[in-house]
Amino acid sequence: MKDFTVNAAIDCDLPPPFWGRHLIAGEWVDSAETFERVSPSHGTVVSVSACGDHATTERAIGAARTAFDTGVWSRASGKERATVLLRVADLIEASVERIAVQETLESGKPISQSRGEVGGAADLWRYAASLARTVHGDSHNTLGEDMLGVVLKEPIGVVSIITPWNFPFWILSQKLPFALAAGCTVVVKPSEMTPSSAVMMGELLLEAGLPSGVCNIVLGHGQPVGSLMSTHKDVDMVTFTGSTAVGKLITQASSDTLKKVALELGGKNPQVICPDADLESAADAVTFGVYFNVGQCCNASSRIIVHEDIAADFVARVVALSRKVKFGDPLDPDTQVGAIVTPEHNAKIDAYVQTAVAAGATLELGGGMLPVEGLGAQFYQPTVISNVSPDMAIARAEVFGPVVVVMTYRTLDEAISLTNDSAYGLSAGIWSENVHTCLEFARRAEAGTVWTNTWMDGYPELAFGGVKQSGQGREIGRYGFEEFLEVKSLVMRIGRSRAPWVESDV
Numbered sequence: 205m206k207d208f209t210v211n212a213a214i215d216c217d218l219p220p221p222f223w224g225r226h227l228i229a230g231e232w233v234d235s236a237e238t239f240e241r242v243s244p245s246h247g248t249v250v251s252v253s254a255c256g257d258h259a260t261t262e263r264a265i266g267a268a269r270t271a272f273d274t275g276v277w278s279r280a281s282g283k284e285r286a287t288v289l290l291r292v293a294d295l296i297e298a299s300v301e302r303i304a305v306q307e308t309l310e311s312g313k314p315i316s317q318s319r320g321e322v323g324g325a326a327d328l329w330r331y332a333a334s335l336a337r338t339v340h341g342d343s344h345n346t347l348g349e350d351m352l353g354v355v356l357k358e359p360i361g362v363v364s365i366i367t368p369w370n371f372p373f374w375i376l377s378q379k380l381p382f383a384l385a386a387g388c389t390v391v392v393k394p395s396e397m398t399p400s401s402a403v404m405m406g407e408l409l410l411e412a413g414l415p416s417g418v419c420n421i422v423l424g425h426g427q428p429v430g431s432l433m434s435t436h437k438d439v440d441m442v443t444f445t446g447s448t449a450v451g452k453l454i455t456q457a458s459s460d461t462l463k464k465v466a467l468e469l470g471g472k473n474p475q476v477i478c479p480d481a482d483l484e485s486a487a488d489a490v491t492f493g494v495y496f497n498v499g500q501c502c503n504a505s506s507r508i509i510v511h512e513d514i515a516a517d518f519v520a521r522v523v524a525l526s527r528k529v530k531f532g533d534p535l536d537p538d539t540q541v542g543a544i545v546t547p548e549h550n551a552k553i554d555a556y557v558q559t560a561v562a563a564g565a566t567l568e569l570g571g572g573m574l575p576v577e578g579l580g581a582q583f584y585q586p587t588v589i590s591n592v593s594p595d596m597a598i599a600r601a602e603v604f605g606p607v608v609v610v611m612t613y614r615t616l617d618e619a620i621s622l623t624n625d626s627a628y629g630l631s632a633g634i635w636s637e638n639v640h641t642c643l644e645f646a647r648r649a650e651a652g653t654v655w656t657n658t659w660m661d662g663y664p665e666l667a668f669g670g671v672k673q674s675g676q677g678r679e680i681g682r683y684g685f686e687e688f689l690e691v692k693s694l695v696m697r698i699g700r701s702r703a704p705w706v707e708s709d710v
Contacts, residue, residue, distance in 0.1 A: 207569070208585060211532030211539045213578025218246060222306055224253035224399050224423055226260055227406040229267035230416025235260060239424075241397060244312035244582045245534050245543035251310060253399045256424035261391075261432045264420035268362045268389040269438040271417030278359050278387040282337040289333035289381050291412035293326040303373060303404050305535075310398045311369060312543030312582070313497055314534045322401075325377035328680065331664035332381035335685045339386070350699025356692040359387030360464060361440030363688065364433035366454075367402070368446045369395035369545060370500045375445050375468075376402055378668070378679045380419070383443075386688035391439070392421045393430050397545060399423045426450070434458050441466070441688070445502075448602075448628075448673045466677030466687050468669055470602040471502045471630030475659065476619045476645060477510040477518055481635035482657070487521035489635075489659040490608065495529050495541045495586060496660070499606035502674075503631050503653075503660055506603060509622050512612040519590050519610055523569045526586040532576045541606060543582045553584055553605035560598040560609070566591040570607075594625055602628070616641060624650045630670035633659050652678075 221240075226233040235254035243250045256264075272278050277285070296303075304318035311318075344353035363383045367375045372394055383390050394402035406421045422429050434442050434457040441464040444454050448469040458465050475493065477486050493505030510518045534542030544550040550573065557571050570587030590610040592599050598609055613619040623632050623645075633655040634645040642656040652670040655661065662668065667681035678684045 207527055208574065209528055209530045210574065210576055211530055211536045212576060213533045214536045216535055218248065218250070218309065219305065221249050222251040222400045222403075224251060224403040226254050226256060226264065226423055227403070227410075227419070227421040228260070228264045229271075229420065230410065233260065233263075239396060241310050241399070243309045244545055245579055246309065247580055251306070251400045253396075253403075253423045256422040256429045258428045258432060260424075261422050261429050262436075264391045264422045265362065265433070265436050265438050267417040267420050268391050271415065272359075272362055272389040276415045277384070277389060277418045280387070282339065285336040285385055285387065286333040288412050288414050289329050289336065289385060292381070292408055292414075293329035293333070295408040295411055296326040296329065297323060299404065299408065303401050306400045306404070307373060307398065308534045308542070310400060311372065312534055312545055313500075314536075314539045314542045316537050316539070317497060321371060321374045325374050328377045328664050329381040331680075332385040332685065335382070335682065336385035339685070339689070341691075350697055350701045352696045352698055354694040354696070356694055357686070357689040358692055360688050360690050361388060362438055363388045363390045364439050364442045365390050365392045366430050366433065366442065366444040366446070367392070367394050369397040370497060370502075372398040373401040373405070376405060378684070379443050379445075380405070382680065382685045383688045384414075384418070385685060388441075388688050389418045390420065391433055392419065393433055394421070394423065396423070396425050430454075431457060435460065437461050439463055443677075443679075443687070444468070451675065464687075466679070467675040468502070468677075468679055469630075469673065469675040470628055471504070471670060471674050472507055472600065472602055472626050472628045473503060473505055473631045473633075473651075474507040474509050474623045474626075475505045475633040475635065476613075476623060477508065477514065478634065478636035478638070478641060479511045479513055480637045482637065483514065483518055483521060485657070486635040487518060487525055489633075490522055491525040491529065493659045494608040495526070495606050498541050498544060500545060500604050502602075504604070505633065505659055506608055507599065508608055508610045509613055509619050510610060511619075512614055515590075515610065515612045519568055519588065522608065523588050526569055526588055529586055531574060531583060531586065533579060541586070543579070544584050544605060547582060549604070550582055550584055553603055553607060556598045556601065556603045557587055557589065557607060560589055560592065560596050563596055564591065564593075565589050565596065565598070565609070568610075594622060600626065616644065620645060620648050624648075627673045628670065629672035630674035631655065
């Protein structure tokens, strides 16, 4: 392991396992059955959660339906909604350490990244609060002297929110405050691998004064909890973040009731490196983009498309930086890359790597498990693979780990063709000092987000989402907020000039 920078286990006392319960109609609810989460980094049970069933999910959906229909939240003023959301933001900032530690223990991500994720989520809540007070429709006073048209924007209704394990608190905060700002009521199902931060969010919502039944949380598995949340007639919308395969199943399951579905799914995101790029900055961004959150990120920069004249130099830079990235104990504040979420996923990552090497790709660095002293082997080496052809599985599938593949190009047209040669279209990036090159790439790249001379910068004001099999709909920003709104046209006659359709004898 001398080729890598590895942080051994630090000496610390782990907190007792977190006990998670469902939140239904403002009350904490137990289940007869429970499930445990074993920390991928420390190998001990770190949470015990109530396991929801069909009846529990029915209760939660019923509570959300009742809360919406009574208008306790859906007909509240923008000011009232915003006031609660702002309180939640303050409470999040006061609870960062508690939530972040639990998220690190359940997910394996570095504590520094958990702190950033949880603390940064407060800004999403504050931005959503601003939207709650500024949402508006349109009026049309050119329809005739006695006619007035008004376009209203109203909450869509009951929303099922299903979130993944890789950014459990952040992704919940990309959905929940915007749904609440719109006036919707919700049922939340977090991943069974990282359930606790959603429960902690529920605690903050109650403390902030959110009315009972507006946000309900059901812990458990896709069957039956997620399935019922996707098919129930009283649910008006499903918003899901996760794999493309599961997103397709949710779309199929929801079709019988024609409910709205918003999906944020996978990505195989390219960064194009031009000959005139600032190679030092580009190499650092690539290294960050592939190892951040252990590479378990839908926005990971897992495909590098570099001009053939600079390919050898650029790969050498990425390899050198990769050796310096600090892998190891996620509770160590200096650690930059933690544990893979499950042993099965670790093996899946390795299978992609070994298959690529067997097919002729060149292993520049890594390519195997990375034992960490005191913590075991649920870690994967920083891995760089060159001489990858576009038809290889590792160049097309979402590996979801600390693995970057390198392909080369000769012309910008070829780089753009490689960029778009994917079933996914979540994000893409380009590095060039020529603004014309950047703009041409940005306009032609088939992706929901394009970065130029940077990677993975995001803001609450800017919508996020993908095209093709990376999903449908948008999250955050005003466009993400409007996903939770229905448009209603109101047509009013304000005069008496309409000629009768039927002549009356009276």
